[in-house]
Amino acid sequence: MQNAVPEARIRSANDAPVNSHGHFVLYWMTACRRVEWNYSLDRAVSWAWELNKPLVILEALRAGYPWASDRFHGFIMAGMCDNRAALKDQNVLYYPYVEPIENADKGLLETLALEAAIVVTDDFPAFFLPNMIRSAAKKLTVRLEQVDGNGILPMADADRIFSTAYSFRRFLQKNLMSHFSAPPKASALKGRSLKKPSRSLVEKIQKKWPSVPLRDLNATPENLKRYPIDHAISPVPGEGGSVRGLRMLKRFTTSGLPHYADGRNQPDQQVTSGLSPYLHFGHISPHQVFHEIALNQKWQPQKSAQKKADGRRAGWWGMDENAEAFLDQLITWRELGFNMCRHNEKYDQYTSLPQWVRDTHDAHVKDKRPYVYALEHFENAETHDPLWNAAQNQLVREGRIHNYLRMLWGKKIFHWSASPREALDIMIRLNNRYALDGRDPNSYSGIFWVLGRYDRAWGPERSVFGKVRYMSSKNTARKIRTGDYVKQYATHGRQPSSSH
Ligand SMILES: Cc1cc2nc3c(=O)[nH]c(=O)nc-3n(C[C@H](O)[C@H](O)[C@H](O)COP(=O)(O)OP(=O)(O)OC[C@H]3O[C@@H](n4cnc5c(N)ncnc54)[C@H](O)[C@@H]3O)c2cc1C
Structure with missing residues (x-):
């Protein structure tokens, strides 16, 4: 497939075939809730191009997941507003769905999949998502592919659990460089003239499971009140979405990063990036964060390639001490957690x-x-x-x-x-x-x-x-x-x- 996503990031969740008679390719967005720097979207776009079918993106938000509250709904809905705006003028049908009552989404994915050629989704190793994908895989009669866009290292590339950051860092120092050659696309839809989705493509399905209108995506108390979630946990105003996440990243690289090594442990200095919720909900990609840091540091990959794999933090990237300290959190520490969740289902016990x-x-x-x-x-x-x-x-x-x-x-x-x-x-x-x-x-x-x-x-x-x-x-x-x-x-x- 042209512009392929690295194989190590893709796995089939079921054995069902691609349905060449399907009317569209479906990207079921569950964890990488963004339209830029997103391997799953890259993969779905490649399928749509290859099969010459329109692309439908379903971004769904359930009501009945553990700890669902105004705070998390508000954050995710802000991201839906951004995705909707980013896809408005594209040849893609964006379908944001927020469950009005628990289990209302029952049957939505299966019904869409019956009409789809293939379903592509995100591969996130924690919380209820792995179970949700497993149970969907059993029901779908069309191929369901999971794409891992969680980190710079594909999760499948580490075949064991690392018990210290030091040993994981050594492994990364030996193995990470090759993964910089195929990053996700900053803009998957640019320059790709995909088949235009007709208005009627999923119209019938949307009658039963209506898209959320834009006005209802605003995380106001009135809008949030209608959902059966915990209203005692209030939304955090202004937070959520790729636009805000990118703004925070830019602000961090200019004002926080220069003080990161000394200031990151000082709560009153506010030099850290504040990006963890944006990374968690997939509103920003770790690849994009890395890219900004590399640009800021005028990074030369060959300097890292020369470094001995000694597990030590300092001097790994050939960047200044602030960037080195930050990347150690963003890559070593962050991806250590993904390594554990991917390889040990009992990670929370x-x-x-x-x-x-x-x-x-x-x-x-x-x-x-x-x-x-x-x-x-x-x-x-x-x-x-x-x-x-x-x-x-x-x-x-x-x-x-x-x-x-x-x-x-x-x-x-x-x-x-x-x-x-x-x-x-x-x-x-x-x-x-x-x-x-x-x-x-x-x-x-x-x-x-x-x-x-x-x-x-x-x-x-x-x-x-x-x-x-x-x-x-x-x-x-x-x-x-x-x-x-x-x-x-x-x-x-x-x-x-x-x-x-
Ligand atoms: C008890 C406890 C609970 C925690 N719970 C969470 C959690 O629910 N979610 C979460 O993302 N982090 C958690 N952390 C790790 C850490 O506190 C946060 O990642 C960090 O404070 C996020 O702030 P930041 O985005 O400004 O980080 P920055 O310093 O700007 O770092 C950039 C990114 O690197 C990663 N990172 C930074 N520090 C750590 C760390 N110690 N371990 C793993 N990754 C790190 C995060 O993705 C972070 O966004 C927890 C730590 C402790 C001690």
């Missing part, structure tokens, strides 16, 4: 922790905790510690916590819960309920890191933590300026928790 971690937890599970809080005390920021409460309040109000405080936030949940298993459960619930970037492979990297994953054993052995790395609010307050932060986030400003 306690038993996925390394043996030494579980052993040291067991040895200290009966240690007396200085405080023990239940989920609702943590959720309502009712601990004795003003800094911890401020971090939780920021999470509730804004759907974010700065990484350094997020580490402390997690470590203290570990410290003040009845057991490590309970701490895990509390972290997952709070992170995934409130964080815009939650429900992501990196959610599990961060949460399990708190408990010991990807880390080494530390001494001296401590009460509760055992050999797991310890953090305290007192030390954190010594290292970073927290006074204004604690004042700013003294309250969570939320209605009493709903029982959703």
Whole structure:
């Protein structure tokens, strides 16, 4: 196929054939919710071109997924507005669908697929998406292809789970360079005159499952109220969508990046990119982020190619220390999480922790905790510690916590819960309920890191933590300026928790 997406990124989810009598090619957009730098779209466009059929893009949003709330619906719907605008003048039929009631979308994909030649979708390794694709694959009578656009390294190219960032970095240093030769297209539809979709192409189907009109995609309280989701978690105004994501990326490369190496651990300096929710919902591609950094640094790939694969962070890319530090987060740490989720279906379960971690937890599970809080005390920021409460309040109000405080936030949940298993459960619930970037492979990297994953054993052995790395609010307050932060986030400003 012309302009092919690398084979390592494509896998068939079923054994069904391509239906040459189908009326269109269907791209079922589920994780890479963008029209630029998107391998799945590239693949769907290639099929449409090859088969000389129009392209239909279904971007659907369900109501009944875990933690569905105004916050996440608002973010995703902002992205739908951007996609709709970007595709308005293209020879493509864009079909945004937001489920009005739970299970209303039942049958939509199968009905569309009955008329399609092939269905292309995104390959995301976490949350409910792998199950959703597996169950769709069983039902469709036409070929369903999954395309992996998650990272610079195709997930299939690492054949094992990496237990440290160091070992993964070494692997990347040996294997990543070849993957820069076939990035996704910045603009898949440019220069491709695809067959024009007729108005009637999916008209009948849309009668039963209507597209959302543009006015209803605005994440206003009135619009969001109509969906059966958690309305206690408010949307974050102005957030969401590829347009905003790109603006943030540009702002970061000019003003945050030059201070990243020294400033990334200072919450009050705001030098980090803020891109994690945009990466999570697929509103921006890691390839595009890399491309901007490479342009900014006038990157010469041969400099990286000469580097020895020693697993060390510094000097890997031949860029300045800020860009090197940033790319280590964007590529090594971010893709480490995708590696885990792809190769271990139990990535979110306690038993996925390394043996030494579980052993040291067991040895200290009966240690007396200085405080023990239940989920609702943590959720309502009712601990004795003003800094911890401020971090939780920021999470509730804004759907974010700065990484350094997020580490402390997690470590203290570990410290003040009845057991490590309970701490895990509390972290997952709070992170995934409130964080815009939650429900992501990196959610599990961060949460399990708190408990010991990807880390080494530390001494001296401590009460509760055992050999797991310890953090305290007192030390954190010594290292970073927290006074204004604690004042700013003294309250969570939320209605009493709903029982959703
Ligand atoms: C308890 C805990 C929970 C976490 N939950 C999440 C989560 O739900 N979703 C999430 O994306 N990240 C999570 N992280 C990792 C990290 O906090 C965020 O990725 C980071 O703060 C996002 O901010 P940023 O986009 O400004 O990052 P930047 O510093 O600008 O980094 C750029 C990108 O690199 C990646 N990245 C940065 N730091 C890390 C890290 N430590 N681990 C993995 N990838 C990283 C992210 O994709 C980020 O957007 C968690 C960390 C902890 C300790």
